Amino acid sequence: xxxxxxxxxxxxxxxxxxxxxxxxxxxxxxxxxxxxxxxxxxxxxxxxxxxxxxxxxxxxxxxxxxxxxxxxxxxxxxxxxxxxxxxxxxxxxxxxxxxxxxxxxxxxxxxxxxxxxxxxxxxxxxxxxxxxxxxxxxxxxxxxxx
Amino acid sequence: xxxxxxxxxxxxxxxxxxxxxxxxxxxxxxxxxxxxxxxxxxxxxxxxxxxxxxxxxxxxxxxxxxxxxxxxxxxxxxxxxxxxxxxxxxxxxxxxxxxxxxxxxxxxxxxxxxxxxxxxxxxxxxxxxxxxxxxxxxxxxxxxxxxx
Numbered sequence: 001x002x003x004x005x006x007x008x009x010x011x012x013x014x015x016x017x018x019x020x021x022x023x024x025x026x027x028x029x030x031x032x033x034x035x036x037x038x039x040x041x042x043x044x045x046x047x048x049x050x051x052x053x054x055x056x057x058x059x060x061x062x063x064x065x066x067x068x069x070x071x072x073x074x075x076x077x078x079x080x081x082x083x084x085x086x087x088x089x090x091x092x093x094x095x096x097x098x099x100x101x102x103x104x105x106x107x108x109x110x111x112x113x114x115x116x117x118x119x120x121x122x123x124x125x126x127x128x129x130x131x132x133x134x135x136x137x138x139x140x141x142x143x144x145x146x
Numbered sequence: 147x148x149x150x151x152x153x154x155x156x157x158x159x160x161x162x163x164x165x166x167x168x169x170x171x172x173x174x175x176x177x178x179x180x181x182x183x184x185x186x187x188x189x190x191x192x193x194x195x196x197x198x199x200x201x202x203x204x205x206x207x208x209x210x211x212x213x214x215x216x217x218x219x220x221x222x223x224x225x226x227x228x229x230x231x232x233x234x235x236x237x238x239x240x241x242x243x244x245x246x247x248x249x250x251x252x253x254x255x256x257x258x259x260x261x262x263x264x265x266x267x268x269x270x271x272x273x274x275x276x277x278x279x280x281x282x283x284x285x286x287x288x289x290x291x292x293x294x
Contacts, residue, residue, distance in 0.1 A: 089156055105156065106199065109163045117174050124160070125152060129176050138174050144288065145170035 006033070007041045008056070014049040015041065022059045027096035046094055051087040054079065058100055072099050076107045082123050085111075117146075158182065162195040165231060166286035193252055202229055204255070204285070208244050215244045217285060234285045245281070257281045 004020040006029070024030040032042060044052060063071045079085060085104050092101035112123050121128060130138075139146060161172060161183070169192070173180045182188050201222035208215050217236050219229040238245065238257070245257035259279040280293040 086152060086156070089159075090153065093153060093156055101156075101159070105159045106163060109160050112160075113164055113168045115168075117171055120172060120175055124157060124175075125150070126176050126179070130174070135174055138180070142170040142173075142287065145167050 008052060009041050009043045010047055010049040010052040011045055012049050014052070016049075016052055016056050018056055018059060025059055025097060027098075029095065044091075044094065047091040048087065051084075051091045054084075054088055055091050055095065055097070055100070058097075068099070072103045076100075076103045080107070080111070082108060082111055086124075158188070158191070159195075162188070162192045163199055165196070167231070170287060200229075202232075204250065206244075206247065210243065213240075213243050215240070232286070235288060237288070237290055238281060238283075248280075253284060253286055255283045255285065257283060 005017050006020050006023045008016045008018060008023070008029075010016070020033065024033060029042060047055070058072070058075055061068075061071060061075075076085060076088070079088065085108050089101050089104035089108065092098075092104060108123075112120055115123065120126070128135075157179075161169065161179075164172065169183055173183050203220045203222060204217065205220060206215055206217050215236060217234040219232040219234065221227050221229055240259050241261060242259060245259055248256040248258050250256070258281070261278070281290055283290040
């Protein structure tokens with residue numbers, strides 16, 4: 001029996017092929033395949049091609065189950081840049097690949113845990129919506145943590 | 147340049163595995179983070195996720211002669227390494243040699259300072275110590291409360 005192949009399309013319209021039995025590690029894709037056989041191209045409108053390439057690399061891994069935990073950890077470790085990790089985590093969230101998402105989030109948490117307030121805002125793309133006075137009141141409550 | 151906001155689910159997941167000290171800083175990031183971090187739902191999630199990833203022991207050492215108690219946190223690994231990132235400051239002084247640890251639940255420690263009323267006291271005066279001071283102490287955020 002020949003292995004069935006699926007085609008995934010990134011946000012920037014690049015096409016990626018992957019064997020179906022590997023692609024269905026993504027719960028999102030698994031559900032799509034179940035529903036309509038997914039013979040055509042599966043569009044992933046929120047995932048860019050660089051990130052999708054990473055996700056495909058991860059799905060294509062040939063790991064024994066007992067080494068899998070270490071593998072996924074190493075996989076995200078090697079992509080230690082926060083923006084890349086966040087893209088990866090977001091793609092893993094959309095595609096529902098829990099292990100990859102957990103590992104990427106864990107790595108981000110590890111990188112930002114000693115960040116200053118400003119650095120956290122920048123890394124996680126949050127805008128400050130407080131006045132300096134409001135900020136001071138909250139800061140004073142736990143001054144030792146800053 | 148407008149930046150894409152990250153999905154809430156991702157933010158919550160990342161915050162739920164940060165140490166308490168980092169979270170105290172994160173309360174300031176923006177208004178909605180403060181609401182999130184103050185919510186019971188998030189606290190329970192953090193308790194579960196953080197402890198699952200970082201199983202640790204909370205240990206008391208007692209210097210009997212100096213009557214000093216020290217609290218440390220150790221990782222539950224083979225080497226039993228000290229968690230240097232979590233420095234515990236013990237904010238209290240016991241009337242006895244040390245406090246009695248009543249128990250520990252969800253990161254909150256319950257201590258009591260028992261005052262054994264000494265009946266042999268010659269003048270029979272009752273000193274103004276309260277019996278059984280109970281203290282609830284959350285070392286992660288350095289907060290404590292007393293029953294008096």
